[in-house]
Amino acid sequence: MAEVTELDLAWEGSAARLRLPETLELPAIGAAWRHLLPQLGKAKRLVIEAKALASLDTAGAVLLLRLEQAAPTEWQGLAEGPAKAMLERCRTALEAANPPPPPRPLPPVAALGRAVVRTGADYLSRIGFLGEVVVTFLGLFRRPARLRLGELLRHLDEAGLRAFGLTVLLGTLIGIILAFQSSIPMRQFGAEIFIPNLVGISLLRELGPLMAAIILAGRTGSAYAAELGTMVVNEEVDALGIIGISPLAWLVLPRLVAAVLVMPVLALLMDLTGLIGMGVVMASLGFPPIAVIHQLQTAVKLGDLAGGLLKAAVFGGAIGFVGCRAGLAAGRGPRAVGDAATSAVVAGIVAIVVLDGIFAILFYRLGW
Template sequence: MREWADFNTTDAADGKVLAVSGPLTVASVGPLDYRLRELEYDPVRIDLSGVTDVDTVGAWTVWRASKERSAEITGASEQAQRLFAAVEQAHSGAPIRPVRAAFAQRVPAAVGGLVSRWGAGALGVVAFLGDVVTSAGSLIRHPRRFSTTALVRQVELVGVSSLGIIGLMSFLIGIVIAQQGAVQLQQFGAEIYTINLTGRLALRELGVLMTAIMVAGRSGSAFAAQIGTMKLTEEVDAMRTIGVSPMERLIMPRILASVLMMPLLGFYASVLAIIGGAFIANFALDIPFLTFLLRVREVVPITDLYVGLVKGPVFGLIVAVAGCYQGMQVSGNAEEVGKRTTKAVVQAIFMVIVLDAFFAVFFTKLGWG
């Protein structure tokens, strides 16, 4: 059975004396510490004659109580005296909790730190883009150094493997656009314009935009996680050691695969969205399936297709650069891989939406609205 440290109070001519007994160790000092903190009077002495064993935690507990109560320690063994001297030298008067700055100081400091990190991140991205351009120029001059096998593998992962999920998503989005658009247009007897709405939105905006978001969540995160794990396991450093450029072998195939596949995936998604709209229109609006598709060809201008195809490579570049850049920034521990992967997805989706808004204004000014 465990023996606990305890104390008794005795009266002396000059005041009260605490007679501590039992082992003063980390396993048995808990109740004693609590009782010493709750003591309602200040003893003149703490007698340790009855202590059977002592460690650093027990010595610190008694020493702290003696300082708070202005009590003298007596009857301490040689071992206890050495421990008291050690804890006294290690004692710090600093507050347990750091002093919190005033609100007027904290807010500007936090904003300044955030702006500074943004600036450093922007410089890092610019430097990374410079490395990408340099590597692209080097591969153009020495095409034999480019790994075609790696490119084909990334094309399969980014494009072919994502056909199922992108097709299903686009088909359902087309159904939603047509159904919701028809509900609103029926109020004006203009249900036939559901075809215009579905066709133009799918080809011009939602097809490539939703595809970019899906690729960012699927492939962009994979880029960051794969490269980040290789950084942690020092595979990237090993590639540099044997004279293989990580930019040429890891980064460029992923960027090229994303740039090449995004226009195709965007067009594929747009077609599936139109098919989804035609599917629901056949049941909700009594518009025959083939009539819907033929009508799309008549009412949707070819410029809408061009707009979607122009956006695709740009969005693919953003997704790939965000994923690869964050992967190359991983350092320290495995937790960093998760953080960088999250940052890659968030940054890619944010930049895709911002650029999509820019493209909308730009092409409208060109008369492609």
């Protein structure tokens, strides 16, 4: 007789007899799992004595069922009770249909075609969503009451007013950094007086709208996606459609209009604080404020400010559109909201950069 943990295994010629203990649970079968199955591989018959068996967990039941598969098995003394019920439940579960095997990977050409089709379908979905938003917005001229003023004011507060502190901080730092970095090469030519020209044009035309858009994408775009994604997961958006309320008019338009309205304000605040930061650096370099203001008046035109604010409004519309679309397209799993927020931030920043490049080419062609 050979003892394997608490299980007694005896050989009678080519037949094996296994006596089970009173308790057959996970702590007692660790060694048995490693040693019993190899030993029973040569057995032509297995007798399992289960008279003393009173307690059995799933690990013990799976072990006994594996022993049944190793050799023709005869049970002795297995009485009705919790142990037998556990064994039958595990047997039923193991005999159930196996999950289908994973699909085979497609050939490279087929995989490329599927990726192209999916990408095209995604872009068509975005275009369709844009068309629905435009149609819903135009419908406001016929029924202005569909735009909820209270919801619009709430989003203006969250996207604009609560972002003022961060915008002021970043704008001031950007102005200081640009002024200090510009002073290094300018000093070699005695041209430090032209630092306001460089910083003013950079801020008003490019950096002001771009940095404000990045702030809006990080704060507000992700918030839009998270809010709408949570509503999709909780089936609140479906409920609005069932009762006859357009989710676009009820949820998307207030957020989109708020993003468009608030972006020029954030860009203007970024410009002003950046110029103030630059002025502080110029004062530290020994230039009076009147000289800095004179240089700004000479270099910066009203068209520079207008072009920057126009870009900011377009950036706001793109961020609101991307954030709302990412939220409404969220899945139903536990990671859906997080994935939607991440997608909104990434896609929003990419859209900002692409639009900024388009504006740069357009302004260059127009001589603006």
